[in-house]
Amino acid sequence: MRIDALRDLPVTPLGPGTAIEKCLLVGPGVVPHLQQFVRATFQPGQVAPVHAHADWTEVFYIESGAGTLTVEGTSHALRPGVTFRVDPGEHHEITSAPDSELVVVYVSVKA
Incomplete structure (x- = not known):
């Protein structure tokens, strides 16, 4: 068993070259098939640019704010x-x- 508090987790960039911040709640290798469980914060107008994953399904939940997918x-x-x-x-x-x-908040699961 492991318990983590969001306030204790490091904040890192969502990806290379982006200022979007993420907290990795659960990383790869902890839960079978789970690649990541993340909470990401976008400042007004920020974009996670178009991309695709060959072998991941991602499930997203909008905690707060507004935007476009x-x-x-x-x-x-x-x-x-x-x-x-x-x-x-x-x-x-x-x-x-x-x-x-x-x-x-989103999870990435290996297909």
């Missing part, structure tokens, strides 16, 4: 309480609204 060129509004799934190979991008911090 674009999957394969189709945009969807994000607001608190919304969940969505992105399947392997689907190109996706998340953008926070220009006037809103966006907090997203």
